[in-house]
Amino acid sequence: MKNIEIAKIFERIADALEIKGENKFKIIAYRNAAKALSDLTEDISEIYEKGKLLEIPGIGEGIAKKIEEYLKTGRMKKYEEAVSGIPEGLFELLNIPNLGPKTIKLAYESLKVENLQQLLEVINNGSLEKLPMMGKKKVENIKEGIKEYLEKKGEKRRFPIGVVEKVVEYFVSELKNNKFVENIEVAGSYRRHCETVGDIDILVVGKEGGKIIEHFTSLPNVSKVLSKGDTKGSIIDNELNIQIDLRVVDEKSFGSALQYFTGSKAHNIKLRGIAKDLGYKLSEYGIFKEEEYICGRDEIEVYEKLGLVFIPPELREDRGEIELALKGKIPSLVQLKDIKGDLHIHSNYSDGFDDIETIASYGISLGYEYIGIADHSMSVKYAGGLEEERILKQIEEIENLNKKLKNIKILKGSEVDILKDGSLDFKDEILKKLDFVIAAIHQGFKKNVTERMIDAMDNPYVKIIAHPTGRLLSGREGYDVNIEKVMEKASEKNIFLEINSYYDRLDLNEINAKMAKEMGIKLIINTDAHNIKMMNDIKYGVYIARRAWLNKDDIVNTRNLKDFINLLKNG
DNA sequence: GCCGTTTTCGGCCCGACTGTTTTCAGTCG
Ligand SMILES: Nc1nc2c(ncn2[C@H]2C[C@H](O)[C@@H](COP(=O)(O)OP(=O)(O)OP(=O)(O)O)O2)c(=O)[nH]1
Ligand SMILES: [Mg+2]
Ligand SMILES: [Mg+2]
Ligand SMILES: [Zn+2]
Numbered sequence: 001m002k003n004i005e006i007a008k009i010f011e012r013i014a015d016a017l018e019i020k021g022e023n024k025f026k027i028i029a030y031r032n033a034a035k036a037l038s039d040l041t042e043d044i045s046e047i048y049e050k051g052k053l054l055e056i057p058g059i060g061e062g063i064a065k066k067i068e069e070y071l072k073t074g075r076m077k078k079y080e081e082a083v084s085g086i087p088e089g090l091f092e093l094l095n096i097p098n099l100g101p102k103t104i105k106l107a108y109e110s111l112k113v114e115n116l117q118q119l120l121e122v123i124n125n126g127s128l129e130k131l132p133m134m135g136k137k138k139v140e141n142i143k144e145g146i147k148e149y150l151e152k153k154g155e156k157r158r159f160p161i162g163v164v165e166k167v168v169e170y171f172v173s174e175l176k177n178n179k180f181v182e183n184i185e186v187a188g189s190y191r192r193h194c195e196t197v198g199d200i201d202i203l204v205v206g207k208e209g210g211k212i213i214e215h216f217t218s219l220p221n222v223s224k225v226l227s228k229g230d231t232k233g234s235i236i237d238n239e240l241n242i243q244i245d246l247r248v249v250d251e252k253s254f255g256s257a258l259q260y261f262t263g264s265k266a267h268n269i270k271l272r273g274i275a276k277d278l279g280y281k282l283s284e285y286g287i288f289k290e291e292e293y294i295c296g297r298d299e300i301e302v303y304e305k306l307g308l309v310f311i312p313p314e315l316r317e318d319r320g321e322i323e324l325a326l327k328g329k330i331p332s333l334v335q336l337k338d339i340k341g342d343l344h345i346h347s348n349y350s351d352g353f354d355d356i357e358t359i360a361s362y363g364i365s366l367g368y369e370y371i372g373i374a375d376h377s378m379s380v381k382y383a384g385g386l387e388e389e390r391i392l393k394q395i396e397e398i399e400n401l402n403k404k405l406k407n408i409k410i411l412k413g414s415e416v417d418i419l420k421d422g423s424l425d426f427k428d429e430i431l432k433k434l435d436f437v438i439a440a441i442h443q444g445f446k447k448n449v450t451e452r453m454i455d456a457m458d459n460p461y462v463k464i465i466a467h468p469t470g471r472l473l474s475g476r477e478g479y480d481v482n483i484e485k486v487m488e489k490a491s492e493k494n495i496f497l498e499i500n501s502y503y504d505r506l507d508l509n510e511i512n513a514k515m516a517k518e519m520g521i522k523l524i525i526n527t528d529a530h531n532i533k534m535m536n537d538i539k540y541g542v543y544i545a546r547r548a549w550l551n552k553d554d555i556v557n558t559r560n561l562k563d564f565i566n567l568l569k570n571g
Numbered sequence: 572g573c574c575g576t577t578t579t580c581g582g583c584c585c586g587a588c589t590g591t592t593t594t595c596a597g598t599c600g
Binding site: 057102227234283285 | 596
């Protein structure tokens, strides 16, 4: 799929036009087109071939032509023209905090600054601060921005949601201790349950904004104060070096402020446009008609006043949810409490920590009707893969435990490796003794992965493909796999694709999971737990499913035990 | 550059904080 590739080109055009000082709405148009492409759950080439480019919101005649040109020739004249005359080194400067396109343009045109090195020179020799609208403090802030940029570079720019929870809890509990704080809610991408967050956004209700923010910015875990005023403040925390934005509003603006601060930005802009069309003004302070306050206490009344039904935060990405909400047709999303079992759990037979009975007991405490043990197969030596005798022994142990345990069913499974030649790591005689088989790639990431996965799905015992793309949020790129081909096969063979809930995997991701649903594939949310605590990661998988617009029916492990077993056999 | 059923021209979200200014630009949320 060239979707992301083309999206990046449009982003680059937007950057270039911004540095050149082009019309800002044109720049926005290119960014919107880039977002539209990234959000697609269909191959842009196929949409083009069907002649349906113009049906994508944000893509008009001009951009459609450019997509066509790129798909046909591999080049785009507009791109080449836009970046011409802009030194390569200027683009990265756009990522420096406190430094924007206007200042970059100014420094480039007045001082011939073409890269970071030269920017530092004009800062140090004092020529930058002599430019119009510049000054000592501005330059000092840019210098700070560069420092921050260089510290963050190399490291990951965004944080997996599972990593920031502790920091969120700390700041929320500290703020709750403040006597002026009347209500508190975490907003932003964290509330939308994005797979990663760029910062943490916290909303507080209180009348003494200045005092609350003073308290916030002077907490012990604050390593740096970025800004502070009477209604908002920003800091960097000293544990993760993550930015935290605090917003304080009056109680009568709580709902509208929560709406604003939850975002996404694109969702907000569209919603505000709707308000405007209706003769209102929507801001974080509420809905207004001719400066007169109409409502804003609760989030739901904001949506309803504008003629929409409530939209769950996970859907607020401007991916069509607003149009649906206007018609009252928001899908009912799968919930954590719908999950009846977890099929991808490692025991101490392979590289897991806990024994099977402990895992089963923990499953009961999570309210599950079944759990599945899926240890690694023999060729995965580094992860304690099971030899044949070991899995036979495990099967026997599970059968005995099932006689003993009344409140949960343990399903016998395997996370069997797809070998480099596409065959499976266990013989069919072994696989057929199991209740379910998960096939997965743990070797040969760049070697015919698509064909191997398709071969694996041809095995009559394979029912699930684990972490189908192999990506890790912490860096690893993932398999060299054509995920659509895999999905076509999964659809044909009724194979369940996994949403792996481990916070660093979250694989399938939301776009792929949505694509899978649209292709008629059922999904399964598993944790890949290696100890019982990790079984709680299931919520991250549910978050992804919700962001992928999936409902209870799309997720097979929402079925009760009887239906689930039927589905494994026949589904 | 995109969009529209009152419009094919003239809009395109709205506000806080900072630093520079004498009334506002730039950056960010
Ligand atoms: N109306 C409006 N709201 C915005 C704008 N920029 C940001 N917001 C709102 C919506 C965002 O979700 C919220 C928090 O801003 P952030 O920059 O932290 O973005 P968000 O948390 O969505 O993503 P992140 O993971 O932090 O990159 O503020 C804007 O330009 N206009
Ligand atoms: Mg944020
Ligand atoms: Mg923020
Ligand atoms: Zn596993």
